Amino acid sequence: MDEKHSFKIESLGEPRFKSPLQLSTVKGDRIFNFIGESERLVFNPSLEHYNHCFTTRDSPLCMEKAGPRQDIFFEPEKVTAAIVTCGGLCPGINNVIRGLVMALHYFYGVKKIIGIPYGYEGLNPAAGHGFMELTPDKVKDVHQFGGTFLGSSRGAQEVSLMVDTLEENHVDMLFAIGGDGTLKGVNAIGEEIAKRKAKISVIGIPKTIDNDIDLIDESFGYGTAFDVASSILKDAHNEATGAYNGISIIKLMxxxxxxxxxxxxxxxxxxxxxxxxEMDFELEGENGFLAALEQRLQQKKHAVIVVAEGAGQHLFKDRKGIKDASGNVKHEDIGVFLKEKIAAHFKNTPISIKYIDPSYIIRCAPANSSDSVYCSRLAYHAVHAAMAGKTRLVSCKVNNTYVYIPISEVTKQRKKIDLEGEFWFSVLQSTGQPFFM
Known part of the structure; x- marks a missing residue:
């Protein structure tokens, strides 16, 4: 068994009702089958891990397969479900909201679905936001737009107060759509619910265009983000090639x-x-970025530079360390910094620099077709989990299969690019930038 992780999913109790879904339990009848509680998928599918488990007779680390259960915990007609969206905007949020509402209403016949406005702040009565009734008619077109239909906010709220609000409004299940901070928040809500021995399911749907949620294949919105960004890079390339020694700098999230x-x-x-x-590049010196850029301009007379917002923070000597409402350290502006450093380095050489920051346009874009499919399926699996009485989990995809993983496992650390991995090697092969930089 992998000692680093435990994928056991918590439950509110024994299921007491039969699912209203007209699915099958028989293979070969061309009707989708209910997922059995014992169905598991191996987390590490490598031959090396298989041989290790075979030799040591250890059980491999397994994940619970996502999907509808034949026996469910809640009586659907009496359920009150709530949906909240938190943190920064991201393509696909509205698709998930729509998917949740449609699945709850049409699959299970849930009659009361409420939207919590402006993130966790909406669970604080003092904020005065109230609730929003969600129906299929209200959400049927929201997927066509970016942003969040419910509104969002950053920053923590008192956990006990939020649980008080859930209990006072007889909420049976809470779906939280958000990134690392949101997931930690809903997990804390789940812990408080467990302390009170209340029967409220909390489910996370991982959202972040940065794709930094650990363990899962990818978070929704990420695919749309780099899809939208790629056309901007094409235009930036046209800007760079349109001038002698043209340089385009594009800062992305x-x-x-x-x-x-x-x-x-x-x-x-x-x-x-x-x-x-992930890379600690240097500006100056023989192996520095500026020397590599100088060589590029000598050879091709133009250059396109893409920089992530968190890159190069080690180059700022007087970092302030100020944190935002979510508790993240505010980064210095690496894009402006690079533009200034490049201009200073080439002060005796004719260059033309264009700086582009499309970040907030990208994150507000509607989901593309691929992300739309992904969002709907994540939402459906989240609803199936909640109806079965499962709690404190994320609906996600691992090894290209939909599974349930405890929230606590995906929030232990941020996922980062492996600089020794094939993905980053592909990027270096595409750009032609020096491996040693």
Missing amino acids: GRDSGFIAASATLAMPVVNFVLVP
């Missing part, structure tokens, strides 16, 4: 992980340098 910058670079292979938080 990526506080601690550079997945958007790296994937956009692969999707639109006109980028010559990509700088991400």
Whole structure:
């Protein structure tokens, strides 16, 4: 058994009701089967791990397969479900909201679904936001738009107060759509619920365009983000090639992980340098970035540079360490910093620099087709988990299969690019930037 993780899913109790879904329990009848409680998937599918378990007779670490259960915990007609969206905006949030409402209403016949406005702040009565009734008619078109239909906010609220609000409004299940901070928050809500021995299911749907949620294949919105960014890179390339020694600098989101910058670079292979938080590059010196850029301009007379917002923070000597409402350290502006350093380095050489920061446009874009499919399926699996009385889990995809994983496991650390991995090697091959930089 892998000692680092425990994938046991918590439950509110024994299921007492039969699912209203007209599914099958028989293989071969061409009707989708209910998922059995014992169905598991191996987390590490490598042959090396298989041989290790075979030799040591250890049980492999397994995940619970996502999907509808034949026996459910809640009586659907009496359920009150709540949905909240927290943190920064991200493509696909509205798709998930729509998917949750449609699944609750049409799959299970849930009659009362409430939207909590403006994130966890909406669970604090003192904020005065009230609740929003959600129906299929209200959400049927929201997927066509970016942002969040419910509104969002950053910052923590008192956990006991939020649980008080849930209990006072007879909420049976809470779906929280958000990133690392949101998931930690809903897990804390789940802990408080357990202390009170209350029967409220809390489910997380992992959202962050940075794709920095650990263990899972990817978080929704990430695919759309680098899709939208890739066309911007094409235009930036046109700007760079349109001038002698033209340089385009494009800053993309990526506080601690550079997945958007790296994937956009692969999707639109006109980028010559990509700088991400995972790499401690130097500006000066023989192996520094400026020397590599100088060589590039001598050879090709233009350069396209993509930089993630969290890259190069080690280059700022007087970092303030100020934190935002979510508790994240506010980064210095690496894009402006690079523009100034490049201009100073080439002060005796004619260059033309264009600096582009499309971050807040990208995160407000509606989900593309691929993300739309992903969001709907995450929402459906989240509803199935809640109806079965499962709690404190995320609906997610691992090894290209939908599973349930405890929230506590995916929030232990942020996922980052492995600089020795094949993905980053592909990025270096695409850009042609020096491996040693």
